[in-house]
Amino acid sequence: MTTLRDVAREAGVSVATASRAINGHSNVTGPTRDAVLAAVKKLNFVPHSGARSLTRKKTDTVGVILPDLFGEFFSEIIRGIDLVAHESGMHLLLGNMHGSTHETAAAIAAMRGRVDGLLVMPPDVKPELLAGYLDPALPTVLLNYDAGPLDLPFVAVDNYRGAYAMTEALLERGARQVIHIAGPKHNRDARDRQRGFVDAMAKVAKERNPVILPGDFSEESGEEAARLLVQGQLPADAVFAANDQMAVGLIAELARAGVSVPRDVMVAGFDDIPLARHLSPGLTTMQVNIDRLGSTGMMLLLRLLRGDTLGAASATILNPDLIARGTTGGAAADGARAGIAAGASPP
Amino acid sequence: MTTLRDVAREAGVSVATASRAINGHSNVTGPTRDAVLAAVKKLNFVPHSGARSLTRKKTDTVGVILPDLFGEFFSEIIRGIDLVAHESGMHLLLGNMHGSTHETAAAIAAMRGRVDGLLVMPPDVKPELLAGYLDPALPTVLLNYDAGPLDLPFVAVDNYRGAYAMTEALLERGARQVIHIAGPKHNRDARDRQRGFVDAMAKVAKERNPVILPGDFSEESGEEAARLLVQGQLPADAVFAANDQMAVGLIAELARAGVSVPRDVMVAGFDDIPLARHLSPGLTTMQVNIDRLGSTGMMLLLRLLRGDTLGAASATILNPDLIARGTTGGAAADGARAGIAAGASPP
DNA sequence: GTTCACAAAGTAACCGGTTACACGCGCCAA
DNA sequence: TTGGCGCGTGTAACCGGTTACTTTGTGAAC
Incomplete structure (x- = not known):
C-alpha cells in the first residue's frame, strides 16, 4: 500500500x-x-481513513444500531438516514443488536473509535439499562424511542394520535362496533396504538370497554383473530388491526369464512406497507413515513455533531397520515353494515 | 475519553x-x-477500535457497496450479509454508489483504511472501469455481477436457467404461444432472462422467432405491454414477464380489458416479490433467494480474508426456484386456453 | 556460588496520517 | 546594515493502541 x-x-x-x-x-x-x-x-x-481519523478525531461515520428488522421497514429507515448522511459526506456503520440486550451493549461498545455519533433504535431495551451502555460523550439520537429520563433527542411516530384518528374515522364512516387487534404486549408502538384506540372509543363512541383481541404483528395472528371473530360471532362492523400485516391475515381468513370486506365489515391497518395498496380492495391504513424517521434522526444527529446541545426537548414527533382505501369503502349509511355474523357461514 | x-x-x-x-x-x-x-x-x-485497527491492520469491518436499492431487495441482501458477518464478529460499513459511476469510485476510495474487504454490487458500471477503481490488494467479492476479465470471485443468480425453466414449464402446462416482456436493454439480468426464454422456445417449442415486447421492469411497462397485446389481438396463451413488477401491471391492465388470468391467458413473473403470493390468483414466479446472494458473498469474502486465493473460478451461481401459483393454474387441456383475443372486448 | 533458562514486566518503535512549532529566506522599513 | 515580518517548508510530536526487543528477577542445574 x-x-x-x-x-x-x-x-x-x-x-x-x-x-x-x-x-x-x-x-x-x-x-x-x-x-x-x-x-x-x-x-x-x-x-488511509483510519489513520486520518485518529488524529482528526473525526471519522465522518455515524453508527446505526437497529434491532432485527425485516423488509421495507429496515430499508426505508436506512434510505432516509443515508439520504441525509450522504449529503454531508457521512458514512454509515451498521450494528445489529439482534434482539438481545447483551448484544446491544456489545454493539454500542464496538462503535467506540469508529464513529462520530450514534443513531439507536432500541425497542426492547429498558431506558435505565440503555443509559449505562451509552457513552455520554458520544452524540446520540434515539429512533422511535421516548428517551424518558435520558434527556437525549429522539424521533418518534405519534402512534397514539394515529390510532385515535383511525378509530375516529371508522366511527365517522358509520361503524358502531369497532374491534382492535393489538400488537405484542411489550412493544411500545403497539401499546400506544392500543391506547389511542381505547381513548377514541371512550371519547367519540362513549364505549368504555371496547373489545381487544391479542396479536403479535404477524400475519398468522391476524388470521387467528379472524377465526375468533367468526367463531365467536362477535358483533363487529369494523376491525382496526394494530399493523397492516395482521390486517392482511385477517382479511384473507375472513374471506375464507365467507365474510366480505368492506360489505360486511370494514378493516383498517397501520403502517401502509407496499402491499396495502395492491390488495383488492385496497387496505385503509395509517401511512408512517419511515424514511422520515431516519432522515429526521440523522438531521438531529448532524446538529449535535455541529455542537448544538439538544436534549429530549428537541424531539421530533412524526404524524402518520390516514390513507383511505377500499377496505373502509362504500358510503355505507349509518349502521347499515351487515356485521360479521351476517356474512359468516362456517364450513 | x-x-x-x-x-x-x-x-x-x-x-x-x-x-x-x-x-x-x-x-x-x-x-x-x-x-x-x-x-x-x-x-x-x-x-478505541480505530487506533487498534491501525496497528493490527485489521478493522473487523467489511464494506458493502450497493446501488440505489429499494425495498425488499436491499434489506434482504443486507440481512444475508449481516447474518454471516455477525457470526464472525464483523461489522458492516455501508456505501451507496447512488447510481453514478463517479460516485462508485468515490465510495470505493472512501473505504480504504476502514475495511478489510469489500462486497460490491455494481450493476451499471462497466467491468473495465470497475477494474480501475478497485484496489487489487483489498479482498473483494462481486454480487450479481459476472466478473469477466477481473478474475474476482462473485455470486450471481442463474437468470438464464431460471427463465429457461419457466418457459419450459409454461409450455408443459399447455401453452402454445408464449410471449415475453423484456426488461431494460442494458440490464444484465434482463438480458439473461430473455436469452433463457428465447433458447427454451427454440429448443422446446421449436419456435425460432418468439414475440418479445419491450419493458423496463416497471409496473407501468407491464400495463403498456397488456395494451399492446389486447389492441394488437396478438395470439398468446401465456405471457412471461421478466420480473414480477411488470407481471403485476400486466395482470391489472388485462383485467380492465376483460381478459381473465389464468382462464384466457397464463402469466408468470420473476423474483417472487412479497406481493406475488398475495395477489389473487397468486403469481407464478421464479423465487430468487436474495438473502443467499448476500450470505454466500460474505462467506466467499471471509475465505478471502482467511488467506485463500479465490478467483472468478470460485463463483457461486444460485438457482432460482419455480413457485407455481394461480396465474398458471388450472389443469388446462393441451391447447384449450382461450387466448387473449377471445376474452378481449375493447371499450 | 555462579551460570543459565525462562517468565513477567517495561521501554520504545510503529501503524499512517495531521499539525504545532522551528527554521531559513527574501523583502522592506528604519 | 539590521531587525522584523511573513511565507513556504521541514522536523518531530502526537492520536491510542500493539508488539518487538530489552530488562529484571526467580529458581534450577552445575
Whole structure:
C-alpha cells in the first residue's frame, strides 16, 4: 500500500508538505502542490481513513444500531438516514443488536473509535439499562424511542394520535362496533396504538370497554383473530388491526369464512406497507413515513455533531397520515353494515 | 475519553502490560491482570477500535457497496450479509454508489483504511472501469455481477436457467404461444432472462422467432405491454414477464380489458416479490433467494480474508426456484386456453 | 556460588496520517 | 546594515493502541 511517505519521497518534499498539498491548505506554492498531486496520481495514493481519523478525531461515520428488522421497514429507515448522511459526506456503520440486550451493549461498545455519533433504535431495551451502555460523550439520537429520563433527542411516530384518528374515522364512516387487534404486549408502538384506540372509543363512541383481541404483528395472528371473530360471532362492523400485516391475515381468513370486506365489515391497518395498496380492495391504513424517521434522526444527529446541545426537548414527533382505501369503502349509511355474523357461514 | 494510558496508570503498570491483560495474553500474572481489569471497570474503559485497527491492520469491518436499492431487495441482501458477518464478529460499513459511476469510485476510495474487504454490487458500471477503481490488494467479492476479465470471485443468480425453466414449464402446462416482456436493454439480468426464454422456445417449442415486447421492469411497462397485446389481438396463451413488477401491471391492465388470468391467458413473473403470493390468483414466479446472494458473498469474502486465493473460478451461481401459483393454474387441456383475443372486448 | 533458562514486566518503535512549532529566506522599513 | 515580518517548508510530536526487543528477577542445574 502506498503511504503518504511514499508520496512525499516521490515528490521530493516532506510528509507535512505532502499532507498540506493533498488537503488543499493555502500555504503551499503552486509548483510544490503540482509535484505532490502528480506523485499521488502516479503512485495511486488513497489516504488511509483510519489513520486520518485518529488524529482528526473525526471519522465522518455515524453508527446505526437497529434491532432485527425485516423488509421495507429496515430499508426505508436506512434510505432516509443515508439520504441525509450522504449529503454531508457521512458514512454509515451498521450494528445489529439482534434482539438481545447483551448484544446491544456489545454493539454500542464496538462503535467506540469508529464513529462520530450514534443513531439507536432500541425497542426492547429498558431506558435505565440503555443509559449505562451509552457513552455520554458520544452524540446520540434515539429512533422511535421516548428517551424518558435520558434527556437525549429522539424521533418518534405519534402512534397514539394515529390510532385515535383511525378509530375516529371508522366511527365517522358509520361503524358502531369497532374491534382492535393489538400488537405484542411489550412493544411500545403497539401499546400506544392500543391506547389511542381505547381513548377514541371512550371519547367519540362513549364505549368504555371496547373489545381487544391479542396479536403479535404477524400475519398468522391476524388470521387467528379472524377465526375468533367468526367463531365467536362477535358483533363487529369494523376491525382496526394494530399493523397492516395482521390486517392482511385477517382479511384473507375472513374471506375464507365467507365474510366480505368492506360489505360486511370494514378493516383498517397501520403502517401502509407496499402491499396495502395492491390488495383488492385496497387496505385503509395509517401511512408512517419511515424514511422520515431516519432522515429526521440523522438531521438531529448532524446538529449535535455541529455542537448544538439538544436534549429530549428537541424531539421530533412524526404524524402518520390516514390513507383511505377500499377496505373502509362504500358510503355505507349509518349502521347499515351487515356485521360479521351476517356474512359468516362456517364450513 | 479514557485511554489505555489512564488504565495503566490507575493499575500501576505499563501500557504494554495493560494491553496484554486486556487482550488476554498469557504472559501476565493473575494479580496483575486483576488489577488491570479492575482499572478498566473503574474507569469505564472501552478500547478505541480505530487506533487498534491501525496497528493490527485489521478493522473487523467489511464494506458493502450497493446501488440505489429499494425495498425488499436491499434489506434482504443486507440481512444475508449481516447474518454471516455477525457470526464472525464483523461489522458492516455501508456505501451507496447512488447510481453514478463517479460516485462508485468515490465510495470505493472512501473505504480504504476502514475495511478489510469489500462486497460490491455494481450493476451499471462497466467491468473495465470497475477494474480501475478497485484496489487489487483489498479482498473483494462481486454480487450479481459476472466478473469477466477481473478474475474476482462473485455470486450471481442463474437468470438464464431460471427463465429457461419457466418457459419450459409454461409450455408443459399447455401453452402454445408464449410471449415475453423484456426488461431494460442494458440490464444484465434482463438480458439473461430473455436469452433463457428465447433458447427454451427454440429448443422446446421449436419456435425460432418468439414475440418479445419491450419493458423496463416497471409496473407501468407491464400495463403498456397488456395494451399492446389486447389492441394488437396478438395470439398468446401465456405471457412471461421478466420480473414480477411488470407481471403485476400486466395482470391489472388485462383485467380492465376483460381478459381473465389464468382462464384466457397464463402469466408468470420473476423474483417472487412479497406481493406475488398475495395477489389473487397468486403469481407464478421464479423465487430468487436474495438473502443467499448476500450470505454466500460474505462467506466467499471471509475465505478471502482467511488467506485463500479465490478467483472468478470460485463463483457461486444460485438457482432460482419455480413457485407455481394461480396465474398458471388450472389443469388446462393441451391447447384449450382461450387466448387473449377471445376474452378481449375493447371499450 | 555462579551460570543459565525462562517468565513477567517495561521501554520504545510503529501503524499512517495531521499539525504545532522551528527554521531559513527574501523583502522592506528604519 | 539590521531587525522584523511573513511565507513556504521541514522536523518531530502526537492520536491510542500493539508488539518487538530489552530488562529484571526467580529458581534450577552445575
